[in-house]
Amino acid sequence: MELTHRFVTANGVRMHVAEQGAGYPVIFCHGFPHTWFIWHHQLAAVAAAGYRAIAPDLRGYGQTDAPADIDSYTNRAVIGDLLALLDDIGAEQAVFVGLDFGAALVWELALRAPERVRGVIVLNNPFAPRPPRAPSQLWAKAAARHFLHLHYFQQPGVADAELAARPRDFLARVYYSLSADYHYLDTWQFPAEGTGYLDVLPEAPPLPWRWLTEAEFDTLAAEFERTGFTGGLNWYRALDRNWELAADYADASVTVPAYFVYGDHDPDMEGFSGRDPLATLRASVPDLRAVTEIADAGHLVQLERAGEVGALLTAHLRELVTDTSEVPA
Template identity: 30%
Template sequence: MLDEVREIESQGCRISTRVTGSGPLVNLIHGWPELGLSWRDQVLPLAEAGFTVATPDLRGFGKSSKPDNILSYRFDIAADDMAAIADALGHEKWVSIGHGAGSMVAWRTALRFPDRVAAVFSLSVPYLGVPPMPVVDTFDIRYPNRFFYMRYFQKVGVAEAELEVDARDSLKRIFYSLSGAAPKFDWTRERPIDDPLLKALTPPPPGPLSFMSDDALDTYADAYEKGGFFAPLCWYRTFEADYVDMQAYGDGIIRQPSGFLCGDKEILLDMYAHVLDRQRGSLSDMRRETILPGAGHWIQQERPWEVTRALLDFLNEVREELE
């Protein structure tokens, strides 16, 4: 079975992409602060089911290029990177599957390449359609005079200075706090607006995380120690430009077959009112919606078997769309 790492050129950047298997193309798109490694439990089962599985480190992450220009991290550009992967691998069509910030990329590919993206599936981040205003303009409305992590990420250098003191410790705290093992909504609890990120998070227990080996955590940590946090954080610094970009997509309805899965301890369910109802109104061919009890944000790592089974069921259902 083919299993290799390709360095794929896209808009002057190098997108480091693991390619496994053969057959119709599936792009697995990771989130923050992760790597293509986050799909480690899904790659082989999907490849063995007859799919070519592309697992990139997104631009700014891991071994991929890290542009200095913040606007290089807009979702339109990331969507173009996914098309470049398909082109390099010789596929006209593909299925986009995303998690976290990668879900935003997956949704955008469906809008940007309606004739090439055959289907789209999201883990953890629901699709909200065309926003009424830039996301940054909502921070003070939703979280007045209190800490909010996306607001904290806006000023270049602040979060980087905190997180880079000890990348492994920072990542372990973030991974634990957003997992189903931590207190519910630990990440978004009310606290002073000028708090740093890590201070109020519930500390992880000693030893390995329940859903991640120390070896996997070490691999994440090594990547962030070498590459830093600036580029990954820039994904949160393009909201105004992304709002402008979204105006090109009309009603913003995604018409391809789509699916969604998250844990019931997913913080996005707390951050946006009636978020699942809003998603249902923005997906015209939604095939499945699954909420796993007790699971947090890192759903494909916390519940690898359930996620893999859901993805295989969805992919087999839409396989004809790829032909």
């Protein structure tokens, strides 16, 4: 049950991986601004239930390589990392768990390589079909009315410098603002012109919080103090390229077994996923087996309600993998 760390070199990058437990593989994919550590509660819970819990630092984050080229951060490129990780552990399939960018990643993995996916468990970011226009066009239109981080992050070097100058302050503010303790869409009250991200984010209360200890925050912050944020920001800058590369999947459905979990105060569900995200999800994912809303939780639901999320994951895994000792070959 000990948590271990190692590196996998494949698909052109050296990837840091945290692992705990033994049995059927369950691969956790984080978002921005996170590292593998955002899943540490769930790694322990899933390992205790008899599975091999695996959480990589995705490319651009933590101890994993951060290529300079924006095209290196497309979903197609990072899916290559995940498939290489499967090959490294000798598994034909795994269950994939995703949040934020990690959610979009595992949804697209299920489209591109369904034969490698036993099932997906996605937090807060529902599947939606490819939009008719490039994402940056939609963000520019919104940014004409109010500040929008998606638009602000597009210019290389701008947000990078702002956030790297005050990494701990930024992380505390953004984690707090995305939680159920704040209403993230209040950041839309600010104009886009001449505004930085720290100008719109609220002051964070002193740690510890009810769902985040000082030690946990220090672990997350230390990595970004060392690396900066450019690797993570490049995922935003690759979103138009993702849109181009997904043209062949514009009308595709996700056919693998899927489970969806979301916080009742999640800002993505409120403001970034369309007018009726659950209806769209159900229409596009025919083998959607359960949708669970978790009360008093925001975008960091796996930290805010760690026990509930761990219990849900293990329940869903028991449905997907009846023999926990099974290792797909």
